[in-house]
Amino acid sequence: MEALPIKNALRSGDFISGVVLTALGIFIIVESSGWGYSSPDGPGPAFFPFWYGVGMIVLSLALIGSTLLRPTFNAGKPIDWPMTGRALGTWAAFALSIALMAPLGFIISFTLFTFLFVLIIFRQPVLTAALTAMFCTLGFEIIFPWALGLQLPVGIFGF
């Protein structure tokens, strides 16, 4: 346990998420203000969003307040950045493969994703990565489009 300097509190996940959620609450209220709070039949489309938006602002301000006013701070387990980086790197590769899905289609983008994932994130030999990527994609092609008749994204190359 150590005292929580204000600088640490401002950089803590709780403070940042509190700020983001306050902003989301404000956005919800501002956005819903144009839709009508009530109508002749009863509550309008803005009624429910307005109230949970208010709730979100109140609760996220409470989260910010409780973070800043906490007398002591349990730093907990420090973030293991190399391991977190592995997870985020995986996500980045996944997002990139989805971005490439429209132009390149499922087969190429998923093969590329699996190859890079096994090679870089799990540091396997190139041959292992290539074989894993090839057999995974082949398995998906056999099960979904051929056996189940499900259409997968097709790219500019026609597959």
Place this chain on the structure above:
Amino acid sequence: MDVLSGLAHGFSVALQLNNLGWCFLGCFLGTVVGILPGLGPAATIAMLIPLTLKMDPASGIIMLAGIYYGAKYGGSTTSILLNIPGESSSVATCIDGYQMARKGRAGAALGIAAIASFIAGTFGVVALSLMAPPVAAFALSFNSQEYFALMVLGLALVVLLSGESLLKGLLALLVGLWLASIGTDLFSAQARFIFGQSELLGGLDFTVVAIGVFAIAEVMASIEDGEESQILPVPKGILNLLPNWQELKACRFAFFNGSVVGFILGVLPGAGATIASFVSYGLEKAVSRHPEKFGTGVPEGVAAPEGANNADTGGALVPLLTLGIPNGASTAIMLSALVLWGVRPGPMMIQESPTVFWGLVASMYIGNAMLIILNLPLVPLFAQILRLPVHMLFPLIFGVSMVGVYAATGNVFNLGLLSLFGLLGFVMRKLKFPATPLLLGFVLGDSMEQALRQSLMMSQGDPLTFVERPMSAIMLALAVIILISPLLGRLNRARLRAITENG
């Protein structure tokens, strides 16, 4: 239709060859995901929903439910052999199960876990068969005020038990409600929060949110953890998997305790199988003649939590099927699947969709029998799954997630959203925001808004309508008590203890 004729009808559905096949597939997949640490039933059910959309609703729910309760069976294998729970509900099983395995009684521990799961799972289904019709009949008197109050009460319980911080649970719930609002308002046709994207006019697809927040985030968290463990050997041959007479005798109260505690806590929203297994373990230890031996590898320390986490399944289906209120992530996903097939879970479900309701209940009797067969003689085979390298498993999960979302929505835009929700789920884990309230808020958001607005329309905008009806007033009062209870020091300490044990 009374219980016996309902069950007869249910068995005529569940015993059809194709439904037996779906039941077996669900139980098999459930056992596999239960064994695999890092992939839970919620994520698996979410990934497979899109592939079941063209199925008959009875067959579809029979398979998805098989995954749900099959995972509870499979979770014990990893707990006993690796000391790593395959599911959060198997954490308590690690305590004595792994110690038994270290003493060379791995086979007996696996056998006791399977037998306890079978007894308690069957008890849970019998109790579900008997309780669901009267609960549904009682709920027929509910109108929109009671439904709104019931949803508030259910969500309050889920928030209370979902994480260390009540504030974070409530905030996750509100984000879920916001996500549910995205799309066209059903009352006024007003487009809400669509950010200029016409793809969002129909609202966010449930599979995108569920697969992203659970499956993708789970895999990312597993990659971050990157733990490697040594698996203990499993004895071959069914005789080596059977407990001896003394061990069975020691478990006789644990079988009963696990069944009753698991079912009762399963009915309550938010409590769930994990808490049920710890309560049952604690009760077993409290009444034991040798409590000091718990933690050193006593068979009843395996039987009680394993029984509880299986009886919980029957309990959890009571509010889901009779009130339309899920009590956790897996049941929330099953609720959405039923809605996608055009089935409305709630008090009218037994009358409107008897084939789905009784077919599901009957399939659970059959599924429990299938699972004990799968989990006793075939457990050495299933244990081999733990040797599958993760660098082969994870791309498959990513692939099934992508195919699932694409099959359900038919556009790449939703795949982009899938990656965003995956990142959101991962960030929520890192910041200790619970994901279950978000998913329940998202699933119940539309119904909650409808019930709220209908009630206020009927009362000409008078909010007192919610407290003028006794049932509604009681449920809202309970919800308020639940939400302010953590402010009372002793109650909060008890809540935190339950959550800490929850893992």
